[in-house]
Amino acid sequence: MSMEDLYQEIILDHYRKPHNRAPALDDEAVHVHHSNPLCGDEMDLRIRVVDGHLDAVVFDGEGCSISQASASAMTDATIGRELKDALDLAEDFRLMMHGEGPSRADDLGDGIAFTGVAQFPVRVKCALLGWMALRDAIETYESGSSAHTVTHEE
Amino acid sequence: MSIDVRAVRARYPVLDRELDGHRLVYLDSAASSLTPEPVLAAMEHYYRWSRSNVHRGVYPLAEEATDLYEGARTDLARFLDADPRGVVFTKNATEACNLVAYGYVRQHLGPGDVLLSTVMEHHANLVPFTQAAQAVGAEIRHVPLTADGQLDMEAAAELLADGRVRFAAFVHVSNVLGTINDVARLTAMVKDANDRAVVHVDGAQAAPHLPVSVRDLGVDSYAVTGHKLLAPTGIGALVARPELLERMEPFLTGGDMILDVTLEGATWNEVPHKFEAGTPMIAEAAGLSAAITELESLGMAQIRAHERAFTARMLDALGTVPGVQVHGPKDVDLRGSAVSFVLEGIHPHDVGAMLGSRGVCVRVGHHCTKPLMRCLDVAATTRASAYIYNDVDDLGPLVEGIEAAAAFFAR
Numbered sequence: 001m002s003m004e005d006l007y008q009e010i011i012l013d014h015y016r017k018p019h020n021r022a023p024a025l026d027d028e029a030v031h032v033h034h035s036n037p038l039c040g041d042e043m044d045l046r047i048r049v050v051d052g053h054l055d056a057v058v059f060d061g062e063g064c065s066i067s068q069a070s071a072s073a074m075t076d077a078t079i080g081r082e083l084k085d086a087l088d089l090a091e092d093f094r095l096m097m098h099g100e101g102p103s104r105a106d107d108l109g110d111g112i113a114f115t116g117v118a119q120f121p122v123r124v125k126c127a128l129l130g131w132m133a134l135r136d137a138i139e140t141y142e143s144g145s146s147a148h149t150v151t152h153e154e
Numbered sequence: 155m156s157i158d159v160r161a162v163r164a165r166y167p168v169l170d171r172e173l174d175g176h177r178l179v180y181l182d183s184a185a186s187s188l189t190p191e192p193v194l195a196a197m198e199h200y201y202r203w204s205r206s207n208v209h210r211g212v213y214p215l216a217e218e219a220t221d222l223y224e225g226a227r228t229d230l231a232r233f234l235d236a237d238p239r240g241v242v243f244t245k246n247a248t249e250a251c252n253l254v255a256y257g258y259v260r261q262h263l264g265p266g267d268v269l270l271s272t273v274m275e276h277h278a279n280l281v282p283f284t285q286a287a288q289a290v291g292a293e294i295r296h297v298p299l300t301a302d303g304q305l306d307m308e309a310a311a312e313l314l315a316d317g318r319v320r321f322a323a324f325v326h327v328s329n330v331l332g333t334i335n336d337v338a339r340l341t342a343m344v345k346d347a348n349d350r351a352v353v354h355v356d357g358a359q360a361a362p363h364l365p366v367s368v369r370d371l372g373v374d375s376y377a378v379t380g381h382k383l384l385a386p387t388g389i390g391a392l393v394a395r396p397e398l399l400e401r402m403e404p405f406l407t408g409g410d411m412i413l414d415v416t417l418e419g420a421t422w423n424e425v426p427h428k429f430e431a432g433t434p435m436i437a438e439a440a441g442l443s444a445a446i447t448e449l450e451s452l453g454m455a456q457i458r459a460h461e462r463a464f465t466a467r468m469l470d471a472l473g474t475v476p477g478v479q480v481h482g483p484k485d486v487d488l489r490g491s492a493v494s495f496v497l498e499g500i501h502p503h504d505v506g507a508m509l510g511s512r513g514v515c516v517r518v519g520h521h522c523t524k525p526l527m528r529c530l531d532v533a534a535t536t537r538a539s540a541y542i543y544n545d546v547d548d549l550g551p552l553v554e555g556i557e558a559a560a561a562f563f564a565r
Contacts, residue, residue: 002174003511003562016565039503040520040533062533064501065563126503 006120007065010073010113015065020075022046022058030141033149034133036125041067045133049141053082059130066114066123071130073110083138090135097124125152157452157460159545165190165448166543176513179548184329184359184492184539185517186381189441193384196444197437207433209410219436226439227426229446230391234357234376235367239396242426243389243434247358248278250377250392251323253429254354255282257402262352263320265291270313270322270344272297272305273529276329277522279356279377283323297324299529303331303482310340314347322353326360326376330521330537331482332465332489334364341372352398358382358390362541363461363490365454374398380438384445389438392429399425406431457542461491464540468493471549475556481530492539494521497556500563502536508559509536514551 025046034043041063048056059071078086096102117127140148166188204218231238244250269287297310322344341353354375362383375394381387408431413421422428466486477498483489506518517537
């Protein structure tokens, strides 16, 4: 495998200088904790919701460069979106990780740089961690709860 | 006489491969060893020349197949200095551990009894016994570690002091820390505390690398797997005292393991056959015999000496890389050739990806030892593990790959 196929420069930029990485969020609506026990990745994701839109999305945690960079790109791509729209985008990213061409390439923003990860099945769950946490956070919000913990099995 | 690594390497066809122009550096033998030509030839010969089933046929091919299969049993018994009547073939060491958990622990332990384990166990030697102990209402105790990754024998003595430990299951050589446990000493401690106690040892990481005498260790059962000692996947064994096997119930029933069957019930074949239901792995047994021949012709003491020297050089090499922290004993007399390390600030997945892109094969992750990872306070490690075909030329690419990862993922 080629390092360049997997680790595009955009990915490394997000890894070195993550966007919206924070351990807390004012007026937080939902906090979810996701872990991937096979890798030992841990992710805390917090969202603030205003008028049915994602007003803020922040993440914190530990993991490989792919998981951290993907979460960072995810926050850029989803902040400001309506909840349903963000869920739709998360599904588009998930399908991209399973080898399907994204139908919303422009909306994914830097998330599109993760296309190559689909060729590395072991790393797909790393790239998905932040997006799956976001989906869970929105669904948790819609169910009327404020916190949820999920452990991802393979 | 020391091992001629160049001659050894010539017997492993995969070592001729290049990966993206890089020499293949295989440092993942603790996960699975490579396979030498004679093992491949032995399996192919069975399929091409003696293909038939074992134990029933009265024609020459079936007799040859039976000889191959039963010959592997005596070969493994000789290799581990054990009684061939105590060798039960399984598909791997995990199944061997499960056989003891189901066949012994679930039959003979109960409330008030204690099962002794350790925090450094592979899940294969932990989960079956945790489940079994819980099913029968037995208590479980775990021997903790010392600061340098050895079993804390003082703590073990305290855990044994009330004489209630009826069963102990622990590992001979840690697949993560490399620690070589003093099996004979801990076994004696367990039996001194309770002379009815049974001791089971996971030898998956020891049998490929050290001279092992199951008899001298004094244990009641010892689990091994073929694929870590040059043999094919799909064959392992429980090597036990025949008296223990007599007291165990089979957990797979069916053909070949019975003495007589009526419509209402059955009686079991003699040990070890009562634990081998159905057609066994015959080609794999032939491969196992060939693998044992390879190891015996090199000599287990020589193999240990080679790996001890290689491991010393590997520890030295890793010590030169800024940010690398090695887990487990630093003294090569106390450890085998599996070396786990973390590179500060960089996830093992990223380290492993960089090494893999340069042809260096290592294992990253929790190595099926989640409780140990929690003890070490790490999520995962990178593990480089050596065998008879590794030489010092493999260390340069390892070190350069780690340094490349440090530079590439620097923040």
